[in-house]
Amino acid sequence: MNPASPTTVSIRAPRIAGDERVLTKEAVEFLSALARTFTARLRELLENRRQLQVKFDTGHRPDFLPQTKGVREGSWSVAPVPSGLNDRRVEITGPVDRKMIINALNSGANVFMADFEDSNSPTWENLISGQIALQEAVRGTLQHQDQLTGKRYALNEKTAALMVRPRGLHLPDAHVEFEGQPMPAALVDFGLFFFHNALVQTAGGAGPWFYLPKLESHQEARFWNDVFLFAQQAVGLPEGTIKATVLIETLPAAFEMDEILYELRQHSAGLNCGRWDYIFSFIKKLRNDAASVLPDRAQVTMEQHFLRSYTQLLVKTCHRRKAHAMGGMAAFIPIRNDAEQNRLALEKVRADKLREVMDGHDGTWVAHPGLVQLAADIFDSHMRGPNQIERQRDDVVVSAEDLLRVPEGLRTEKGLRHNIRVGVQYLEAWLRGLGCVPLYNLMEDAATAEISRTQVWQWIHHRATLEDGEALTHERFRRILREELDGLRDTLGRERFDSGRFGAASELFERLSTGERFEEFLTIPAYSVLLEMTEGQPS
Template sequence: MNTNEEHEPRIEVTAPLGERYDEMLSAGALGFLADLHDRFASRRHDLLAERMRRRVEIANGRDPQFMPETAWIRQDLTWRVAGAAPGLEDRRVEITGPTDRKMSINALNSGARVWLADQEDATSPTWANVVEGQLSLHDAICGILSFTSAEGKEYRVTAERTPTIVMRPRGWHLAEKHLHFVDRQGRSLPASGSLVDFGLYFWHNAQRLVDAGRGPYFYLPKIESHEEARLWNDVFVFAQQRIGMPRGTVRATVLIETLPAAFQMEEILYQLREHCAGLNAGRWDYLFSIIKTYRSRGSEYVLPDRTQLTMTTPFMRAYTELLVATCHRRGAYAIGGMSAFIPNRRDPEVTERAFAKVTDDKRREAGDGFDGTWVAHPDLIPIAQAEFDAVLGERPNQLERTRDDMHVTASDLLAFKGAGGEVTLAGVRDDIAVTLRYVESWLRGVGAAAIDNLMEDAATAEIARSQLWQWIENETVTAEGERIDVELVHRLRDEVLGQLPRTASDRFDDAVKVLEQVALRPEYPAFLTVMAYTRYLGETPTTESTTQPETPAQPKSAREHARLVGERDELPIAV
């Protein structure tokens, strides 16, 4: 092939088309996706490479810090973000959930002020989920969404006032292997999951949303730097120009769910200021990011059982206090996170415990100055709203609480050694069980799973498998005196599997393989979802032997090996 010859960039569909898929994958939509990739795919690649460089620096002992070169942004007190847009003025309770038809209808009927329509951590990115999720959203916006279950039960949107939709696309690191971008030189690579999710939603719904008195609003996940936020801002500018929409119509709320992003909150707001509505405290992914980032720095950075890591843990408290203060200083909404506890309508005792836990969590958030919060279940909406009503009253927010007295330092954010708690055999077993049960659910296409009365998604599974890796790497000894190694995990794994109900169609055998690859080997995949998606999810799952990345000569230690190659599967082929 003559690589100097230029071709018109295009998107190719490499998977079967189901019913109505052509509506979402129309010629206009695919052309828009091709334009997005032509302009932004290369920058995405460079920023993912920069992520890896930054993590290697931290692994080698250089802690993150507030950036001296952007101090002027933090010191300039005159700038503000765009703030609320129509339908986002009052965000006191937001419900989160996947975009399948039934769950979409439940969310729209829930009574929440906002629905986080999640194409990311609560959605397993099967080809069907990706396209049919877009169809659900489009039908909801058109007012024609309905669903009939296999048992014949009909679901329809009946609420007089439905929540404002804020769609969460996949993070920059995720690919969409069922769509390929063919660039101007004729090279083909999997499309960006972020650009696909954003592009399809924006192309089909942006103008219709504005006409209905709201707008195209987005939650932006897994951002690690203000440069990544700037990329999103440029995507928004281009997309609005492409369809003739006024610049600044889009609104974005950024999840601060990575450790590097916690040190760049103001810079992220600044880069997105003409499109930004607020920040969210993505607590579970934030914990995952901490463990991932410091996993090979030594035993002093080992954290206790995940159940002991609460929002009152000092470094988590510093993170949320900094987020609220930063948001209110810049006119942005601060949205709280999601308690994992969920009610069980068949078990009053479980429900009572969940209500008590959620009440405490939301009371703390409202008292700390948050303007709204997340819940994962409709029954929790009145609980959360009562706590925010008690603080907000008739006000839509508490932006006037600027928290000028708040001074969070880098040391406060990095105070992991003082976390307290202990590592127990029960904690090890719980992490194994959560990883296996969640991954099995995810491989079957269910991305949000109720496990032992907790709502688990990709973020909590990432915490669980990362803790296992870190404990093994650091030869951690449990409170009961047992050293955590691969042999112990295998023994507990077999015990867990022996207690789980099995069916002929379950995916536990594959889940065991995923656990082995993401938690028990020296190589540490940056995201279990990247590895599992590549090897086990999709129209044609690949075998391990054909997808194993090339590695350099074997390093001197497992820790060095993890630093060198542990996160390479996050990086796409160069464009």
Template sequence: MASFEETFHQPNNSVQKKSSRIIGYDVPEGVDIRGRYDPEFSKILTRDALQFVADLQREFRNHIKYAMECRKEAKMRYNCGGLPGFDPTTKYIREGEWMCAPVPQAVADRRVEITGPPERKMIIDALNSGAKVFMADLEDALSPSWENLMRSHINLRDAINGTITFHDQARNKVYKLNDQTAKLFVRPRGWHLPEAHIFIDGEPATGCLVDFGLYFIQNHANFRKTQGQGFGPFFYLPKMEHSREARIWNNVFERAEKWAGIEEGSIRATVLIETLPAVFQLNEILYELRDHSVGLNCGRWDYIFSYLKTVQAQPDRILPDRVQVGMNQHFMRSYSDLLIHTCHKRGVHAMGGMAAHIPISDDPEANEASLQLVRKDKLREAKAGHDGTWVAHPGLIPSCMEVFTSIMGNLPNQIHTMKRQDASILDEEDLLQRPRGVCTLEGLRLNTRVGIQYLAAWLTGVGCVPLYNFLEDAAAAEISRVQIWQWLKYGAELDGDGFGVKVNADLFGRVVEEEMARIEREVGNEKFKKGMYQEACKLFTRLCTASVLDDFMTLDAYNYIVIHHPIGLSRL
């Protein structure tokens, strides 16, 4: 694939013309904005903000490139049959008696957190939802088009200022913030993702530095007054594979604190443990961020995706249907136990995983059965020692809050009451144990439907999609894509109705054709024609049948949503 520089090279459009007026972004030297000009966007893309992002890019780009090269080297080892494990050279960190900085009182209680994209109404609903935290997701739940990214930053700024409103014209109702709201965390993109609408010194900016830099510059002062009680802003950090990546984030935080003149340790972050290599680096990641950490989170859906990628060269580790890969699997339960033990040993939160269920309004019995599954999962998390959990829908908050309160009572968390000493005996094999279960034709069909429909939505700017009573984000689509790739590569034998049948290109081709017909029936002919379903099908099928597994589906799909506006072509 061509590089972003090759694919998207356009004349500089930092200054754009309309009639005889010159209208454009006020950019510092070396910065080139290739997204369309908008007066509202220019209030986010101030010269100071862009200078700050450029300074971060210049200071840390070589460190980021080195970290990405290390990822490639590790991947080569895994593809030659190796597996991740604990690093003997950092044993002193794992066995040391150090602690992370005390958790700020503002975020001591995080028993239920809700997540979603920073859409205007979503932000208001989530902050008013009764959850303790809202995580505004600029990564897996956001399709990172220029419009989405810029409007997300506008929405976040207005939320922190307390001025955010949304007028629902269909209902003639205005939504605004309550007096008491959830605390706001922001998840920037991972290190691997570029921002191809902003070039710095001739190359695309690093997506997470754009996300962090624009948000921090606009909001750090107001945030500390209204949200953080002298601390913050607060972040979730995704997709890490090694503590060297946490070290870069720590240095970014220190750089930002120095720039703003605030105390070291003001910025706080929770790291999502959502890659298999990272589970062997829990202590090391916390150690690097020890002055800025408020814990770790079990990002279990991405973790399953990462497990598949990491063991892709090993045919004896075929993953069963994704609905069978829950926390009852030994390798998943061990991951959760080790995370809890590590966090509590170091004095920070151990956050549980996502409940992606959506209330089923037209079927009370099915809805109650779904809620019972959620309650059971959250009770397991609370009893295990997690300090809080995630939900994707406000309707789940009361049940999850009740479950965690039944275990925690009036305590804000379980950091000092639930130290899992037994987790210290976990070894590498516990974290790598082969999953149990079967592959089925229905599993293949579900993966195909979910993958194509999610990708079709993502290509039209929607990154969080309700499908079959679940709210799916990029992680679900990635599991679907990589699992099909694995089953095709190794000819997985199907159980159940497809017993004795092996997955091959012909079978997958028939399934794609049949599931596309089903999607058309489900969404309706008109919506199907107007949507990006055909384009998504071609892209998804190509990714599933590729000879070499792509690391991230969204990297390939990103090419489809980048739109550059050369001189004179911006819509003003």
């Protein structure tokens, strides 16, 4: 453990094999410089979020900012992206374990987004092992041998371009302290990857390219832009070398897309429709409004007006600024043991990707290598060039009312039970160190789990009436939770259930769903439980 001082980062974590390759003296000094320069400013930005939520809770609604009207109406564009990012028609995403990285880079996708965020459970072992694996991937040496099957995995000669998503600005990393407090996890993930790999990537004709999650304002985009300027200067790279795509996955950010692009215009690689977190944010930001209670998660599809409005506005905004407009994730995965269900799932993916390319998106996301070719075929058929940035969507006119229109549909006990099953099982896996979990033929991550628990909280908080005419009360929820836990024990088997972490997961899910105070992110209280279960509190 490094000695603590007011200006130095201290590592408070168990040793991980190979961590000396990541936590070098120089890398830790770079983290210290990032923390010293940006931590106080980030605290102010998070306080701004809190104050804005107070306004939402008392009836204020998001709107386009009058003070930035000049940016929205001005004639400007983002800097061109390098050739390696010009064609992004299919991007695959996943956590940073060695096998996943190899399979994703070899998948035939144009881009692999290595994810330290929603599909990664942030154990120290996962984080450090992920950084080691990415170092090897950048240098083309990454290999893996499956201990169960003996199968060996190695990188192909031609691989997808690599992008990295650090954790969100709201998350701490308890293992890395600055001034006696956990350092912002976003700076830890970004800093370690950038420091070790940026110069190697640029020497090989690629670059340090990132995805930025859960931004809520253009001030937060400005924060990241300044981080990029600082980092590039620190290692001697020209300004604008870093490129970053911002996920528009919060309700406030949907009203500041022009402004976010403008702040990052030197470093921008466009915007992405983070649809699942966007639904979660819609519920969260309007949580006190009884008129904004959503129907079943399964009914909140991309055809709902508020989602159609947001995705088409994103395309229009990006193309006006000569930036990529990336589509979202279809969470369906191939179903190996049921041909008919697999056919239906693939049809839904096909329809989703066809809608995106016809709307003007320049690329899309998949969660499984088995869907790469399907998505590629659709984009190849309708997008002849590397992108369709030249396609302006002047026909799109979106108002604040369009973005805030509450989706229509039913609230059902079936939907409630599905939310409970997904939420509990995802949290149980997350507490075992798994952040990306196939459940009921969908790939679930923290974003979809957030929808599950947030929706239950919203229904209980507003005593929403379900389709049977009965309100959802605390008592009804707890009875159904017990029934679903009994069902999972029967389905999974007592041994698997009792040896897992279902007790902690169900307790956490219940607390998040019934608490009087809404918890902003499930991963914050879950992180404390994760640390205790996987390694004890860092010391």
